[in-house]
Amino acid sequence: MLKTVLAAAAALSMGATLVVASEPSAKSPIEVARSAEKGSLKNPYTDENAEIVEQGKKLYFSKSCNGCHGGGGGGGMCPPLSNDVWIYGGDDDTLFRLIALGTDEISKDGYARVRTENVKGPMMQFGSLIKTEDDMWKIITFIRSNYRGGESNKYGTPPKP
């Protein structure tokens, strides 16, 4: 009997661990970017969700993204995030990896600059400063909310320069 109880407890605790591990919001962005199949990452939020945009904005400022990209993502010292020029591509998957791993690392994975902006230089890794996958998607949602380019290029495929 005791054996059964112990086995059940062990199974339960294993189950609990599994639940935590499969909860997307708890995983670190670096872990997610490294383990997910290329092209498979998709933002669960849309920028019509004002509450998420607001949370993303707070995160964006707290991680100092604004220092380089401007408060509204319009650029400054670094490339604007609000126009239709997406340096490596504008899809969710590419932006997630770029911010999480940094541009040097995604370049090793075969990502390359397909467009250039006012500044050409690497961006460092932010995946350890941004604690969870969920926070990363909120930041990306805030970036989407600042988009000012043509509607058809919001998620990539910028017009030829």
Ligand code: HEC
């Ligand atoms: C020290 C300056 C700096 C900081 C801080 C910074 N970035 Fe960047 N970011 C860059 C540079 C430089 C590039 C261009 C990289 C390249 O061309 O390889 C870039 C590129 C990007 C791009 C792609 C832009 C495009 O047009 O395709 C996104 C998205 C981005 N950054 C988001 C962020 C977010 C979110 C944060 C905060 C978590 C952040 N950045 C913090 C310098 C910075």
